[in-house]
Amino acid sequence: MDPIKRVCKKCGEEKLLEAFNSHKRFCANDYICFDCLNKIMSARIRKYQKKNRKNITKRTILQHLRHRDELSNWYIKSLLRYAGFDRDNITPELIELKRVQLQIHRLTKTN
Secondary structure, three states: OOOEEEEOOOOOEEHHHHHEEEHHHHHOOOOOEEHHHHHHHHHHHHHHHHHHHHHHHHHHHHHHHHHHOOOOOOHHHHHHHOOOOOOOOHHHHHHHHHHHHHHHHHHHHHH
């Protein structure tokens, strides 16, 4: 049985059906392959970011400060990755140990 192939509307290449979007949310892009769809979406994102640079920067800074103040898992994982740990080696126990270490460091810094 031959695999089903489609032609991309954007690039015109014939590709396997798996290379096309099957999610109902993006049904308008039925016959656009993932590569072309990613290019379209990244161009839209860049255009939005360029237009709203101040709001996005302010929002990301506030989100980062909130994560830092709450010692969220995301913030601690980012610290561990920055310290050289791989994503696979970061365990919940290691996250808790790092959280305790940061709390102790904050307590000693304020006193």
